[in-house]
Amino acid sequence: MLSRVAERVYWMARYVERAENTARMVRAFSLLALDMPKSAQLSWRGLVSVTGHDAEFEAHYQREDERNCVKFLLADADNPGAVLSSLRKARENVRTTRDLVPSEAWEVMNELFLFARDHIDQGITKRGRFEFLSEVIERCQMLTGLLAGSMSHDAAYDFIRLGRNLERADMTTRQVDVGALRLLKREDDETARPYEGLLWTSILRSEGGFQMYRLHVKRRINGPDVVRFLLQDTAFPRAVAHALTEVQAALERLPRNEMPLRLVTQARRHALNADIDELIGEDTLHEFLETLQQDVAELHGANVRTWFQFPENAPAPDVA
């Protein structure tokens, strides 16, 4: 399999996953906003921090209000992580690998992008947002399901699985990080305290994990349990530990996998061995999550060096 093609399907999967996760996060937060009293101000700006694109936001916006933040996360062409930008790049990657993916996948991808592009204004308004985001999420799921169900589980599919789960692990650590930063600090804003349960519920919701948490954790929703569930649960698909297990399974099937495999084993061990109560108690959860994100970034770098780029590389395909 050509390195360029592998790189394109890998990025296709990452972009689709990124779009879906961002859409889920905005949807959950928008619903939460409706439950919160005026006195407990929600920080929409926090969502921008989750995606790691603070600099781009600050360069273009003065006010950190809901409208600006949502516009930035969904539609802004200056935000490389915006839902629309991600879908555009995902579509380009499918378009250039059409020989490999089932033709229905191209059609679903193309329609997904066109839908998002044509209805993005609706997505920014309060009224149309829920419907718009739900549709985007559904179509992303449709694409994922279509690939799982109708594409040969060959090397190309392994790269898709690899990209999707790496992106998932990355997004989940980011969400927990921002949630934890806001909610677990002792000196936190007193007005928000009564709503802590609501806030954690919202974080679970953005991961689509509320129902699964209820099924499997069974205790009343509290910070440490949610963090544990999202980081260490090996059965919930969006939990970090599960995503990394999927990454590992995909890696095991690929050639010359020594370095990436070593790194994913290490990342998984970090995620599973952590003592969440201790991290929260000592206020070092943030540092720990940074280590995990570092692991994910290193793993991505190893993938690039192993399969996508040779040392004597010519210009790389347009993927970033």
Added chain:
Amino acid sequence: MPIDWKHYDSAPFFDELMEGPGQPRPAARAVAEYLATLDDDELQGRKQAADSAILEMGISFTVYSEGENIDRAWPFDIIPRVIPRREWERVAAGLEQRMTALNLLIDDIYNEQRIFRDGVIPRYVLEQSRNFREQCVGIHPPHGVWAHICGSDLVRAGDGQFHVLEDNLRVPSGVSYMLENRQVTKRVLPELFQNSSILPVDEYPAQLFDMLASISPRPQDYPEIAVLTPGIYNSAYFEHSFLAQRMGAELVEGADLMVGDDDCVYMRTIDGPERVDVIYRRIDDAFLDPEAFNPDSLLGVPGLMRAWRKGNVGLANAPGAGVADDKVMYAFIPEVIRYYLDQDPIIPNVPTWLCSDEEHRKYVLEHLDELVVKPANESGGYGMLVGPHATKKQRTEFARLIRKDPRNYIAQPTLDLSVAPTLCGEAIEPRHLDLRPFILQGVRTDVTAGGLTRVAMRKGSLVVNSSQGGGSKDTWIVDEED
């Protein structure tokens, strides 16, 4: 109302299917009679079936418009063009003869240059050629073949004879549409295939593969073959990907390939570098290798020419092959055939006047209102004068250009291209067409059974290009004996 061939009149042009109103040609009788049994609804139904088959099979071509690339469905007419087998065999022999002579010519140009020394072609023709590549001088590609894949454009003039209008020796395209047209016709008019013997066309990808394998530098091994495309934005990308799939070859872009220290070509794969034996390149010479040609090219592979010159990789077509398809060189091809093969050309050229020749020039200048004047080194119809449609001012301007630089111009008569019945909306009307057969040459020569028929869908138009409202038809070579 079913088609009534008595009301179909294509005079004064040569019609591919009909001898006159109500009189189909013998080879086309089955088609004409069958179509006449279909009523309007059925005919439109077949047309719609063809359109949806084309969408479903994803047969498209790419047009660049308003800053975006758009895949358009391939325009197709369901009524096939029919050529009797006996006539075609003669044309195929003529194409093989022409291709053999063209390759001898190219090999001579890059090596001994006998043909110029013997005065068959004047040296200025080579000196002004824009497709001559000095980087190719002294090279002996396998079997002496430079142009492995040729798409020659044939037209039938008013006399009903096939003529060669031009040879495309660089990166001719269209063969995938020839193959897909047949698939669509089989779905839409299956009844006709049961009762007539129509030569199949689908051996082409296998023949192409065998030809490419025959120029592999490592003939003992199973060769690794790659189709080199400029990428998704190229108008012929559909074809590149189609042919790669059908041959089981890898579809690569320039950045996928690299030339190692051993001067061999490698693909970058997830298993590491993998040696490539033969490249069917669908990018122009100028972009092939930034080390040897255009240094700004991002499409090419640095060092590719080095690898080819050392015989470590097969390139089809060979760089520099285009030297034999410029418009002035064209005028000499009948002489080229006589010179190398000592045979008379089987398929004639379109009559061509060379403005460099004093007598020819005089004739051209006196008949500018009825001739087509073409500059030697332009393609795609640029810088042309179509005498009958030109203004007096344009003709005066061309007379000046010809006198100033006579070597750069040739002239040909305005051709009455043949026509064939074509479904236009509800009605069947005659439309002009041409034919592009494909010739493969390696150790052996194969000619497609028929080729790609292109149709000018607009009434009276002679422009068959798909980007300018052209369509296409399936082309049948039919055995009359059965």
